[in-house]
Amino acid sequence: MSDAHEYTPPKVWTWDKASGGRFASINRPISGPTHEKELPVGQHPLQLYSLGTPNGVKVTIMLEELLALGHAGAEYDAWLIRINEGDQFGSGFVAVNPNSKIPALLDRSGPKPIRVFESGAILLYLAEKFGAFLPADTAARAECLSWLFWQMGSAPYLGGGFGHFYAYAPAKIEYAIDRFAMEAKRQLDVLDRRLAGNEYLAGSDYTIADIAVFPWYGGLAKGWLYDAAEFLQVQDYKHVQRWADAVGERAAVKRGRMVNRVTGELSSQLHERHDAGDFDTKTQDKLTFASQ
Numbered sequence: 440m441s442d443a444h445e446y447t448p449p450k451v452w453t454w455d456k457a458s459g460g461r462f463a464s465i466n467r468p469i470s471g472p473t474h475e476k477e478l479p480v481g482q483h484p485l486q487l488y489s490l491g492t493p494n495g496v497k498v499t500i501m502l503e504e505l506l507a508l509g510h511a512g513a514e515y516d517a518w519l520i521r522i523n524e525g526d527q528f529g530s531g532f533v534a535v536n537p538n539s540k541i542p543a544l545l546d547r548s549g550p551k552p553i554r555v556f557e558s559g560a561i562l563l564y565l566a567e568k569f570g571a572f573l574p575a576d577t578a579a580r581a582e583c584l585s586w587l588f589w590q591m592g593s594a595p596y597l598g599g600g601f602g603h604f605y606a607y608a609p610a611k612i613e614y615a616i617d618r619f620a621m622e623a624k625r626q627l628d629v630l631d632r633r634l635a636g637n638e639y640l641a642g643s644d645y646t647i648a649d650i651a652v653f654p655w656y657g658g659l660a661k662g663w664l665y666d667a668a669e670f671l672q673v674q675d676y677k678h679v680q681r682w683a684d685a686v687g688e689r690a691a692v693k694r695g696r697m698v699n700r701v702t703g704e705l706s707s708q709l710h711e712r713h714d715a716g717d718f719d720t721k722t723q724d725k726l727t728f729a730s731q
């Protein structure tokens with residue numbers, strides 16, 4: 440190994456220096472709000488506080504899919520939470536998600552607002568609320584939930600592990616990149632084998648499992664994440680490629696990927712969404728925002 444660092448951890452870890460990593464400015468060892476700030480509330484039953492990252496996009500894809508199916512109750516306001524400016528630590532946001540991470544949802548359709556945080560929980564909540572994208576059959580439902588929770592458990596190794604050490608860490612550490620590249624490729628292979636014999640993850644139907652997995656692993660396969668397509672040889676995962684193309688072509692997926700997006704081509708960015716017409720008449724205030 441060329442880059443093993445000599446470091447002996449002290450007896451007690453202390454927060455006394457900046458890590459230097461890409462997101463060092465938002466990393467803290469304590470939770471809770473840093474400042475008082477109410478969240479905006481729009482007219483629709485569902486209020487989404489998010490950002491167009493893979494975790495955020497899962498929810499906007501789901502909402503756009505529900506609307507495409509004709510569920511008017513899925514109309515939503517999507518507000519932008521700029522995580523690299525610390526919006527997730529405002530008191531209003533922390534009240535909706537005590538974990539201070541996007542996405543967070545407030546359902547105001549009933550007598551009392553219901554908060555939901557963690558993207559997997561939000562997908563399941565919406566699937567149950569509208570009776571869509573979650574199979575009714577016991578076996579198919581079990582398969583769907585298995586892949587949904589697989590995503591929740593696996594993606595931190597892809598994002599926090601591989602993506603962090605390959606793209607964002609202040610130093611390229613061979614040990615860490617090797618470890619997480621191996622795991623990222625193993626995960627792609629898990630998906631590839633599943634999709635070799637099944638059109639979608641839960642079987643023949645498109646479900647919340649696909650909606651959860653696509654922004655991470657479909658994005659990785661299509662070269663949208665970490666500029667790592669060549670490094671991981673993603674073209675070899677033929678069944679993942681076939682599935683990612685099919686999911687990516689869906690109109691609701693295309694719309695969902697635009698919402699709260701602040702990176703990439705300006706024409707692909709819809710910073711906030713309050714109406715279906717926003718996709719046509721969107722205003723693009725030019726932001727320079729670090730991609731993540």
Ligand SMILES: N[C@@H](CCC(=O)N[C@@H](CS)C(=O)NCC(=O)O)C(=O)O
Binds near residue numbers: 541559
């Ligand atoms: N397991 C969570 C992960 C959410 C998450 O990691 N969100 C990131 C952006 S993709 C975030 O808000 N980070 C801000 C921070 O860590 O302060 C979920 O799926 O909802």
